[in-house]
Amino acid sequence: MVIMYSSPVSLVELQLRSNALAGLTLGQIAAQLQLPVPANLQKDKGWVGQLLEQVLGASAGSKAEPDFPHLGVELKTLPIDRHGKPLESTYVCVAPLTGVAGQQWHESWVCRKLQHVLWVPILAERQIPLAERVVGSAFLWQPNSEQQRALQMDWEELMEKISLGGIADIRGAQGKLLQLRPKAANSKALTNAIGAHGEPIRTLPRGFYLKAGFTASLLQQQFG
Structure with missing residues (x-):
């Protein structure tokens, strides 16, 4: 029988629960x-996040809202090496590729997801078996005005490219903090998008990701 944990009633309770996981x-x-x-994460990519959602009492499931809806907090795991350096970029959400004209940053899913984040670092170097990977000290983060501005600028630039049919030209190097990358289980999973001449095309789904350099700066900010 799987034990179900109730949702934390406050940010303090969420932080205390997270603290209790550090070192496990x-x-x-x-x-x-x-x-x-x-055995590994090849077929179970979201397993670590789901495990922590369950033990911390996240209740959103697959609904389009933050993981802890009543607290407005999103949970993000952050795989790091032994020097505390992020091992990869962090997935935020799927990018809309059609009907994007007139979308505003403050109404975007990216903005809403990143308003308040519980970051959970995990020592997850490849050679460490999955069961032996260790949870670090979790911390709550909200973007300051400078970070908010930079995220908004990246998002607006990328969304403009999408709406003008430039999806095929977007590279991972674009964006200071936020990047757009293909997100699909396989190359057959295509979705609708806008082509270079405004025509409907089929392309790989894309996702918004936070660059590893940015999450490294958040760890630095938190732990010095």
């Missing part, structure tokens, strides 16, 4: 929840 391995947390640990 993913295997120990999974055992607490009576869940099996997959």
Whole structure:
């Protein structure tokens, strides 16, 4: 029987629950929840996030709202190496590729997801078996005005390219903090988009990701 945890009623309770996980391995947390640990993440990419959502009492599931809706907090795991450096960019959400004209930053899913984030660093170097990866000290973060401005600028630039049919020209190097990258289980999973001459085309779904350099700066800001 899988143990279900109730939703935390306050930010203080969420932080306390997160603190209690620091130093535990993913295997120990999974055992607490009576869940099996997959051999690797190839077929179970979202497993770590789902495990932590469950133990911390996140209630959004797959709904289009933050993981802790009543607190307005999104949960993001952050795989790091032993030097505390992020190992990859962080997925935020799927990018809309049609009907994007007139969309505003403050109404965007990216903006809403990043308004308040619980970051959970995880020591996750490749050679460490999944069950032995260790949870670090989680922290709550809200973008300051400078970070908010930079995220908005990146988003507006990328969305403008999408709406003008420039999807094929967008590279991961674009954007200071935010990048747009293909997000699909395989190359057959195509979606609708706008072509260079305004015509409907089929292309790989794209996702917004936070660059590793940016999340490294958040860790630096938090832990010095």
